[in-house]
Amino acid sequence: MSSSDIFLGETIGTAVLILLGGGVCAAVTLKSSKARNAGWLAITFGWGFAVMTAVYMTASLSGAHLNPAVTVGIAIKDGDWGNVPVYVAGQMLGAMIGAALVWVTYYGQFQAHLRDPETVGEKPIEGPGPVLGIFSTGPEIRNTWQNLATEIIGTVVLVLAVLTQGLNDSGKGLGVIGALITAFVVVSIGLSLGGPTGYAINPARDLGPRIVHALLPLPNKGGSDWSYAWIPVAGPLIGGAIAAGIYNIAFA
Template identity: 80%
Template sequence: MSSSDIFIGETIGTAILILLGGGVCAAVTLKASKARNAGWLAIAFGWGFAVLTAVYTSAPLSGAHLNPAVTLALTIKDGGWNNLPVYWGGQLLGAMIGATLVWVVYYGQFHAHLTDPDIVGASDAQAAGSKAVEAEEKGAGPVLGIFSTGPEIRNAAQNLATEIIATVVLVLAVLTQGLNDKGNGLGPLGALITALVVVSIGLSLGGPTGYAINPARDLGPRIVHALLPLPNKGGSDWSYAWVPVVGPLIGGAIAAGLYNVAFA
């Protein structure tokens, strides 16, 4: 496959992944959404179906990595380092596009949510917004969880370990069961298996950090959150942002090493 096919496929696929995955987070979170308070089960299955849709859409073009940790693992396993920046570039761009589309789809709900005095925490929403921004300048704003992940207990070592372990599970499943005939991405059966693994990870390992397990999935939307003109949005929690990037990359590298030792 050509570099242009890889870049286009990863951009489209990751955009769909984040549109549907971030979309379920918005649906469950935002005021005036019909799915508000649907819960963690809806989020876990929503992300699983997002993976399934994104993989089936982009696999013919790029092999549907959709995740820098998966790309890194496949590169360690098979070589081909020249294509790694192309995959990563498409994945990051696609994640940013997908996050922006979530904002477009839920534009009214974002506005209603972030101007509600009960949510921003004061009787005057305008004044409350400025206070919220000041208080949360370095932390997570009230809708950041729609765009990117954050820990329930902020412990860098635990949070990093959680992301590493969860990503090892994901990438080992991709490497052992999910590859297409060419071995450069996910095949049809692999797409279904991977989607179910993502659901399992969300239900079992997602509680501590929100299971990024994908650097582009977290970093791209976090950048969009920082740039979008959302009223009273608060901070983008950049002090935590390294964990869902570094953790999955370490997990992907470990999974590739385990595969080469135990399965190759």
């Protein structure tokens, strides 16, 4: 596959991933949404189906990594780092496009939610804003080592599942059955390990939308929680590398 195919595939695929994944978070969170308060099951299955849809759309173009941690894991497994920057650039751009599309889709709901005194209160918002969770993750309990460990552990499960169960015949991306397996693994991670931090398990999924949250003209949006932002980037990258190391020791 060419560099242009990789970039295009990762951009489209990650945009669809974030549009559908962030979309379910918006649906569950925002006032005047028909799905408001649908709960954690809706979010976890929404993200799982988002992964499945995005992978099936773009696997033929780029292998559908859609996640820098997966890209790093495959690069360590193969020892081939040549296209890693192209993959990551497409993933970051796609994640930002997807987050912007969530805002467009739920524009009226964002306005209603963020202008309601019951939601935002009467004083200026300090700290993470009331809709930041639609764009990026955050911990329920702020404990740096635990939050980092949670992201590492969840990503090890994801990337090891991709490497052992999900790759196509070329070994460069997800296959047809691998896409379905990976989607259910993402649901499982969300249900079992997502409670502490919201399971970013994907640096682009968290950082790209967080940047969009910071840039969008959302009223009363509060902060983008940059002090936490390094954890859902570093944790998944470390987890992807550990998973590749386990694969090369135990399965290769």
